[in-house]
Amino acid sequence: MCAVKEPHRKAIEEVISQGYQISPQAYKFLLSQPSGDVERLVSLALDRARRLGGVFVLEPHHFTPEFEVVEAKAPVDSQMVILPQPEAVSIGSAQGYLRLFQSRFQQLESIMKSRMDLRDAAPLAQVLKLPLKVRFKTIAMVADKYTRGRRLFLELESPEASATAMVSDQELVSKALEVLKDQVICLEGIRYNQGLLIANDLIWPDVPLHQASRSEKDSLVVFTGDLHIGSNYFRRDLFQKLLDWLNQRLGPRPSRELASKVKYLVLVGDTVDGIGVYPEQLGELTISTQLGQYEEAAQLLEGLPKHIETLIIPGNHDAVRRSLPQPPIDEPYAPSLYGNPPLPPAPNPPHLHKKGVKVLVAHGTALTDILGSTPGHDFHNPITAMELLLRCRHLAPTYGLNTPLAPESTDRLVISQVPDVMVMGHIHIYGSKRYRGVTLVSTGCFQDQTPFQRRMDLKPTPGIVSLFNLRTHEELPLDLESLG
Template identity: 35%
Template sequence: MPLESNARVVSELASRGYNAEREAVTLLAGAERPAATLEAVVDAAPDDALRITADHVRAVVDERSDGPADDPAPPSRDSDDPDPSPTNPDPSPTNPDPSPTNPDPSPTEATGSFERDDENGGSPVETKGSGDAVRDGSDASSAPEPGSASAPADPSRRELEIANDMTGRSTGTGEYDDFVRTFRDRYERLSKLLRGRVNHRPATAIADMPGGSEAAMIGLVNDVRSTKSGHWLIELEDSTGTFPALVMKDKGLADVVDEILMDECVAVDGTLADDSGILFADSLHFPDVPRSRVTGGADRHVQAALISDVHVGSDEFVADAWSRFTDWLHTPEAEPVEYLLIAGDMVEGVGVYPDQDEELEIVDIYDQYEAFAEHLKEVPADTEIVMIPGNHDAVRLAEPQPGFNEELRSIMDVHDARIVSNPATVTVEGVDVLMYHGVSLDEVIAELPEEKASYEEPHKAMYQLLKKRHVAPQFGGHTRVAPEERDYLVIEDVPDVFHTGHVHKLGWGKYHDVLAVNSGCWQSQTDFQKSVNIDPDAGYAPILDLDTLNMTVRKFT
């Protein structure tokens, strides 16, 4: 057993049925002979022990240091614990005494993913570190000396609540009436957000008003088209009927019209034509989020790691980067990271795109989840984990997606992980994090101008969803929507953090005091991604300070 990292220590202990304190793992990884020390600790542990503590390790280390000067001979290569390769005499990357030739890596700047909030005065998103957005965690040269770990976190101080989880609450049967209920609920809840901005009237009431009257309507966008003269005709629908609004090209609203998607809820304010048959628009309004608000925050220094798109089972899963990430989580530097939020696509799946089987390392979907569970065991056992599904996972494709069936839950039952629906809101020590996998980002990017939404800056597409207060506003396109009595995709309560994945690109920024984060992936470029010109950002882990909402992005590739 070549113990090459803290994560390998955890894996070995897990294979023997033990959890471990972070400090215990650090002590084992930093021992002079980590493999032999681990064996001795396991042998010396009480029969009823389920968790290896730092005291267990110290007792063995102290006993060995008081014994003969010569360590026992290493096990033979035929045993289950072979010696490290002669070319790598010190295989642990968590070297407690880094060489001057391998100093603590300097932060490296991320390109194309740091976004200023122009709508809030151009203030940049604050990040920790030396003023740079990304810190290189590709080695563990910053690991402390053995035994210097801080005291383990107190689980009793943790606070984690889940809202908007529709798992087990699906009511839709696919009938026409189910869709009617979904869109009626969408209209009612989003229109409430707009009623304070315009003096709206129902469609039927507007049709009965005299020509030339000032009028306003709130409705779902039923159609948008250009006229021969270069104007735009928008048909709105509410619970009473439909009514057309004309946006003249000289009104200065072209930029707003460019952002409109089908089926979203908007308000139009203007003047009726002489025959009352059309509303000439003077202004357009989205539900949007407030420009400034009081955000939540923890009352202590604690952090959450935000990741997505692990894609275990793919030939291109970056296992080495994952191990470096989980190894880092066991270091005292990562002691504040008490939460791990995974925004979907735990596995690569089967049959998701053409010829996917040619790019699979694991071809059975259940075996993929078994392998993912093994990788998840490398995460410190005291970490609170929340997961939502994605479009590669073995759940229905239509959104909202329930959080896996019981068989898959039992496979992924690692560290008591919480598995909830996509989307869901996770309140972590007072910070509301809206987790959504992000399939609708493809549609937003395809429909809107590049300066408003692109794969290179995925957070800008997320801004559009916040503006529309809905994570998947457009129906009938690329994003499948399941009919439910309640539209679980509405962003009714404004989150502090909006966390997505799916597009495999790293990007973050603040929109009206909401931190939008797309966390990249753990899969290098596949042949399919090459064919659609996607160059993924693999091996990054955004680390969020829950007390300040500042963020550092760690790079492990």
């Protein structure tokens, strides 16, 4: 065995002195790096582990340069900060998707192994060498899921091995029906024979009981989205009511006092209806150019009070790529949005800090993947699918359904930090709940029921916006339709 070089030895000692361990894979990765790079890589990994919190074992992805942060974008006096995210290179090939799923597995394995009850999880390749009937825990990605009679089977993969797991206990089968393809789970069970495992339990990455951060003063955020400006079905009258309420020109005195506390407006995508998004869309548009739609949006947003900071992220109808994660709406397609509102358009998803409160915002395209195919979930109650994504610690786990994924070197859709608030739109139905200390909000919309939604028997909730208090974490709906 070759002796460890002095720079590598010192770097490993630094990791241990800071209270962290190094996984065998990370150890091999570090030894393979040039001596001149290891100090920088270790510093990078330690900084990232501290930011994530709950990390005890450093994995290879903690050391990779793709995790270098970019400058947060916000006005000098802004209280809403877009947190820096790991940079990632898009690789337009099968190799790109391989790196994407490797990154996902490494990140989620690290999250799961930080839990006390999962630290003894063994690699899948090691589990397959155990004697028969021996109990184990292993972390793997679900490549496929299918049923045969009353039994359910999971095809599991890890970087070094693959196996089939059988679920026969009916209570556990009901639980396993919620497992999504391409998500990472921990399976507890026994080895039955060559390549076949018997599942006794399935454990999601999930979030721990969370003590949410709070601002010192009362400040309200309005969460809404799916305006679909340019559509025949856009409810301009309701959006004008929102503007009038925010300007304290509408509603009884207590309601107007509430409006005076609003400091932020977050639009969670599909601000405009777009062009060519679906067949026969042209016949359902009042504004038939993308530039015209964004100009109309900018003119409407000029009616906001000047003290309100506004954040706009893209959705599947906006002028960006459909693959997640989406970049901000580009200035050439929407020049009128830049410089007004105060913050330029943000990516989907952005991770925000508002006066110390961590807010995860996403358009929510992947909700349709769950609501259309997962037992126990339907389009009338999208908040349950949001909870499932949070339990998966991923914003779009499944590849190959309705939500395209970009083949990037780093999976930026992993929910690495536990948010205080998680907000999504896309389904056009308002809802909220608290899950393990995290507030979940499904936003309403400003678009009436479309012919497509009528065929789907989907009843949207136009004009219902979410008000969230950053100090108390109280969330309540404001129904603009009934506000006079």
